[in-house]
Amino acid sequence: MTKSSQPEGRPPAFPYLADPRRKAMRKLHCERLPLNKLAEQYGTPLYVYSGSTVRSRYQAFDAAFDSIPHLVCYSVKANSNLSILRMLSKMRSGFDIVSGGELERVLVADKKAAERVVFSGVGKTAPEMDLALRSGILMFNVESTSEVELLANRASRLKKHARVAVRVNPDVFAETHPYISTGLRKHKFGVPIEEARGLYRTIARHRYLKASGVSVHIGSQITSVGPFGDAMQRVADFVGVLRSDGHQIDYIDAGGGLGIQYHEAALDTFPEKAKTYAVSISKPLAELGVTLLLEPGRSIIGPAGALLTRVLYHKQNDGKQFLIVDAAMNDLIRPTLYSAHHEIVPVDLAPDAKTATYDVVGPICETGDFFARDRELPVTGEGQLLAILDAGAYGMSIASNYNTRSRPPEVLVDGKKVRLIRRRETVRDQVRIERKSL
Ligand SMILES: *Cc1c(COP(=O)(O)O)cnc(C)c1O
Numbered sequence: 001m002t003k004s005s006q007p008e009g010r011p012p013a014f015p016y017l018a019d020p021r022r023k024a025m026r027k028l029h030c031e032r033l034p035l036n037k038l039a040e041q042y043g044t045p046l047y048v049y050s051g052s053t054v055r056s057r058y059q060a061f062d063a064a065f066d067s068i069p070h071l072v073c074y075s076v077k078a079n080s081n082l083s084i085l086r087m088l089s090k091m092r093s094g095f096d097i098v099s100g101g102e103l104e105r106v107l108v109a110d111k112k113a114a115e116r117v118v119f120s121g122v123g124k125t126a127p128e129m130d131l132a133l134r135s136g137i138l139m140f141n142v143e144s145t146s147e148v149e150l151l152a153n154r155a156s157r158l159k160k161h162a163r164v165a166v167r168v169n170p171d172v173f174a175e176t177h178p179y180i181s182t183g184l185r186k187h188k189f190g191v192p193i194e195e196a197r198g199l200y201r202t203i204a205r206h207r208y209l210k211a212s213g214v215s216v217h218i219g220s221q222i223t224s225v226g227p228f229g230d231a232m233q234r235v236a237d238f239v240g241v242l243r244s245d246g247h248q249i250d251y252i253d254a255g256g257g258l259g260i261q262y263h264e265a266a267l268d269t270f271p272e273k274a275k276t277y278a279v280s281i282s283k284p285l286a287e288l289g290v291t292l293l294l295e296p297g298r299s300i301i302g303p304a305g306a307l308l309t310r311v312l313y314h315k316q317n318d319g320k321q322f323l324i325v326d327a328a329m330n331d332l333i334r335p336t337l338y339s340a341h342h343e344i345v346p347v348d349l350a351p352d353a354k355t356a357t358y359d360v361v362g363p364i365c366e367t368g369d370f371f372a373r374d375r376e377l378p379v380t381g382e383g384q385l386l387a388i389l390d391a392g393a394y395g396m397s398i399a400s401n402y403n404t405r406s407r408p409p410e411v412l413v414d415g416k417k418v419r420l421i422r423r424r425e426t427v428r429d430q431v432r433i434e435r436k437s438l
Helices: 035-042 051-064 082-090 100-109 111-116 126-135 145-158 193-205 226-244 270-285 298-304 334-338 427-431
Strands: 016-018 026-030 046-050 070-075 094-097 117-119 139-142 162-169 209-215 251-253 291-294 305-317 320-325 344-346 355-361 370-378 385-388 410-414 417-422
Touching: 026 035, 026 046, 035 046, 035 305, 035 385, 035 410, 035 417, 046 051, 046 298, 051 070, 051 082, 051 270, 051 298, 051 410, 070 298, 082 094, 082 100, 082 410, 082 417, 094 100, 094 111, 100 111, 100 117, 100 126, 111 117, 117 126, 126 145, 139 145, 139 209, 139 251, 145 162, 145 193, 145 209, 162 193, 162 226, 162 251, 193 209, 193 226, 209 226, 226 251, 226 270, 270 291, 270 298, 298 305, 334 370, 344 370
Parallel strands: 046 410, 070 094, 070 291, 094 117, 117 139, 139 162, 162 209, 209 251, 251 291, 320 355
Antiparallel strands: 016 026, 046 305, 305 320, 305 385, 344 385, 355 370, 410 417
């Protein structure tokens, strides 16, 4: 049975366990904690993360690269909660950042983590560069000649040396949503390999810059490993060219992008998947003697999180059934932004529950405010709790205040323990930085 309501084989973060009082009923848990308890305690909507899942996925990913010197730099933009960053930093994770704000978060989480930070992004500003230079980060991944000139200028002003990698655009196609595909010539990201050679010469001319690496990131939610291997082969060939030009290339940054399975029950085969990914990435680099940098985001945190929501109203329009829930697109925008699929499961699962076909929608005044359309779910009534699964990555980190909705709280579960790692936002929080001056 692979119906979405069937819990068998779900990754271990959110198991159904028997209700001790009514043996036939099953209750969705995060680790050992029943989600209905968390909903009572913290209200809904609520982001719930499994700490042990984050740790085990990080460890599996890290272990997959055992055979090569490497540093896993968790991509902060996937989920930037301070407790998540701190937990990863304690495991010696590095961080991939795309803004000065993310660097500040990393430093708040662990001020000693700066030396394990790589700074990506196509539009770094001077103040962001200054903060990163002063903090002594590991690497700047640069994307244009103008950026190199600005970085050189800031570095010499501050008398701070900086290691630099050019993010090259390998022009490989990776099957994913067009909004999260980045490795083609037509995308704004990276420098075409043919042009990058000249950029390395420019970098080498600047006293405070050191051309130390090559970086690549071909996109996100990529589920076949072929494109990663192809990109790395091109990068490996290019490293040979750069070395013949006299550059000392010590790092290759393979970027992030390893996809997860959003559809249906999947046994947790992540260690094997990470291994396959690691082999395809490492193979072209075997002879190069470089340190490999990796920037996984989604594959570490995605399956560790769920968005818990309560059904406000059941409504029928022209024969169509709607479940109007208290979470909305401001809390989790992936379905409408990327046409993303998220499994939605009831927190209380009755044996042999009948199913019906629903649109699961939020209260926001937008037709795009939906989590699922024409989805077969166990018959669900008003007041019931639903869990939107695999919402740990690009969920809370993209949440907004649209419709003046306050962003949900986040809790981190470990076994039977729970910690509030971000309280529910209030409207007072929202208006505090506004003025009603007339
Ligand atoms: C977004 C991003 C990542 C992380 O991608 P995932 O798909 O979450 O693994 C890594 N590196 C860069 C440069 C990114 O922009």
